[in-house]
Amino acid sequence: MNNYDTIIIGGGHNGLVCGTYLAKNGDKVLVLEASDELGGLAATREFAPGFKASVAHTLFHFSDKVAKDLKLASHGFDINTRPMANVSLNANGEHVILDGWGSSSKLSGVSEKDAEKYREYQQLLKRFADVLKPFWLKTMPRIGSSSFKENLTFAHLGIKMRMLGRKDMGEFMRVATLPARDLMDENFDSEQLKALLSWDGLIGSKMAPRSPNATILALLYRMSGIHEGAHSLPTGGIKNLIKALQGSATASGVEIKTSAMVNKITIQADENGLKTNGVELDSGEIFTATRVVSAIDPQRTFLDLVGVQNLEIDFVHRIKRLRCDGYVAKLHLALSDLPKFVGLDIPDGRMVIADELDAIEFAFDDAKYGEASKKPVMEIVIPSLSDPSLAPSGQHVLSAHVMYVPYKHKDGWTEKAKTQLYERVIDAIERHVPDIREKIIHGEILTPFDLDKNYHVNGGHWHHTEMSMSQMLMMRPTYEAAQYSTPIPGLYLCGAGSHPGGGLMGGPGHNAAKEIMKEKS
Ligand SMILES: Cc1cc2nc3c(=O)[nH]c(=O)nc-3n(C[C@H](O)[C@H](O)[C@H](O)COP(=O)(O)OP(=O)(O)OC[C@H]3O[C@@H](n4cnc5c(N)ncnc54)[C@H](O)[C@@H]3O)c2cc1C
Incomplete structure (x- = not known):
């Protein structure tokens, strides 16, 4: 009953992409997702009564090939949505605006x-x-x-x-x-x-x-997307992308279980060595499969689910040394009204608060030494303008990516440290939206530490593991696992920690599926 060709761990967008390609190719596929919602960092969740947001808030390079192959348009996803203007905010209203693309x-x-x-x-x-x-x-x-x-x-x-x-x-x-x-x-x-x-x-x-x-x-x-790097909010919001991926997966025969936390990749040993033969959930339920594909981050995959006792020591060291600490925090505000930005008629672009390069550099300096930036820089969107279902009628959601906020705070992420960060972020927004405080019904700030805990991503990292030269291309995440297969036969990777990397793009899910299909044929 619980036997499959392929089990995918993690129902983020890459897990869904990989599972759908494999199901279309004839595999019996099961996707196991720890949360009660699909989508991972792109899942839309309620953060205050009646107000919803997703951590990932815009699209800029979702693969048009993946969208076409998986027929996402027929499941309600429109990749061609007009991009938003990029607005560099200036407190006097002297904004620099880049509208359109190419x-x-x-x-x-x-x-x-x-x-x-x-x-x-x-x-x-x-x-x-x-x-x-x-x-x-x-x-x-x-x-x-x-x-x-x-x-x-x-x-x-x-x-x-x-x-x-x-x-x-x-x-x-x-x-x-x-x-x-x-x-x-x-x-x-x-x-x-x-x-x-x-x-x-x-x-x-x-x-x-x-x-x-x-x-x-x-x-x-x-810049690899159809809009050459310009950002957009798809019709119906980010949740429409996840809905379409789920629709395409289900239509292709993928079975999906949510609230299913995998706590072990089971390993079988015989005279030929080790091989994975399935997974075990924290409920104790066991699922067997010919192959297991992990769409979660590499450190959690190998250190927590496979176990170091099943791996070569050098490989374990390389996985432990991966740079996985995130530096972006997420702000969600439930607002009673549309915020009025100085010098903007409608805040329907992607607004960046960083009026010079040194503002970004100095914000990074604090974070390097384990402190949240004293003057945080950020990008802001109002997703409820294009998707009114995110807020009660007439009210709005403000969503911001805030840099730089370290995963490890030098004094720990205490309530005091989080309140201080929240206040600094609101102060920075207030310079551009003078009445913002009056409009806030509820606010939450998620540090990379919170993202790690709530979204099950090591370090709360945007790309699951840093996209630095030492962890890119044929070294992503390490050179023993850069072709999606791993040192454990039957175990593959397909999440953002694999080539090409993170962002809502679908590349790792696509590439891993193609690699597995090549091995099968
Ligand atoms: C603050 C922040 C803002 C971002 N904003 C954007 C943006 O605006 N646009 C953009 O394109 N990208 C953005 N990103 C990046 C993007 O969200 C990620 O790169 C992308 O979501 C990775 O997709 P994924 O499918 O590989 O993994 P994830 O989205 O992380 O999904 C992995 C899934 O696996 C599940 N899981 C983990 N462990 C287990 C387990 N043991 N058992 C079962 N399930 C498990 C998780 O619950 C999760 O659902 C942002 C990232 C961050 C941190």
Whole structure:
């Protein structure tokens, strides 16, 4: 009865994507989700009576291929929703606004020179993003592999880069690991514009504008969607994406159980070595399967569910050393009325509070030493404007991603530390929305520590594990598990901790399913 071809642990979007591809390919699939709702960090939940929000609040690179393959449109998801304007807020109402995307985008609030330069910069980044785009949906070759097929991926990447031409190729190699600060200073004068354009390279990571590493690569990753990195709120909200994924999964025959916390991946040992043969829930219920696919983070998968006694010590060390501490907190406000932002008619864009690059850098400095930023920087959306079902009639939800807030507070995340953080965040919003306090019916702030506990993600990390050079591509999450298979035969990974990484994109779920199907055929 409880026997399946594939068990997926975790009903976040990647688990649902992977399970649906496998079910379409003929597998009998079971998805086990610990929470009572599907969607993981994108699940919509009530945070105050009548007010709902999801931790992930906008879409910017959900894969159009995944949407098409899984026929999400026929389950009510529209990937083409018009993107929102990006607004860099200024307390005097002198905002920098980037509306639309690509060559048709309109930039206002900056000099002619910056506006002209932006066009060149945007086209250059687009050419770079196009080089990388196909590889986000491909399995990365194994390091040291002599397989012709695997090495073909490297060759393909080399050809794509060569096709950029000598000048662009050189530029690509130069800027790929450049600190955001350098790239911005080379191109623009306006500090506000620099902060706005750097934001998507930094959010979700332990990196600030002056950190050399993967900021520009993260930016290019986020430009892989149909709107080239512009953010949107799908019709019906983020919950419509999860509903459509659930609809597609169920229509393909996937069985789904919520409130089903897996506490063990069962391992069978015989003369051929170890192999997984199923999972055990915390209720004691056992499910068996030919393969288990973990859509949860790598540390929880190996250290908690597999157990270090079943793994090589070097592998255990590498998993333990993964950088998984999150630095983004989530603010949800239940508001009695639409907030009035200084200098904005309707707050229907993505509003960024960081009016210069150093504001982001200084906010990071506090967090590096285990303190929440004294002057937090953030992005804000009002999701109830496009999805009125999130709040009672006439009332609204304000949703904000707040940086930088460390997973480990140096004095622990006490109620006092959380209240101090909440007050600092509201103070920062008040400079742009003077009457915000009068409109707040209820507010909650979720630190990365809370996200870890409530959403079952180690470190409460945006990408499950940092997207830094040491943990990207063929090293994600580590080189022994970067092709979705793991050192335990029959056990695979398909969550944000695998290539290409996190964000609501569906890449890891897609790639893991394709890899498993290849092995089966
Ligand atoms: C503060 C914050 C804001 C973000 N905002 C955005 C945004 O606006 N846009 C965007 O694109 N991305 C955003 N992200 C990133 C995005 O939400 C994640 O990268 C994405 O949700 C990862 O999807 P996933 O399916 O791999 O994992 P998850 O969404 O984490 O889902 C994993 C699922 O596994 C379940 N699970 C865990 N352990 C077990 C177990 N033992 N048994 C059974 N089930 C288990 C969890 O309950 C969860 O449902 C944000 C992330 C954070 C932290």
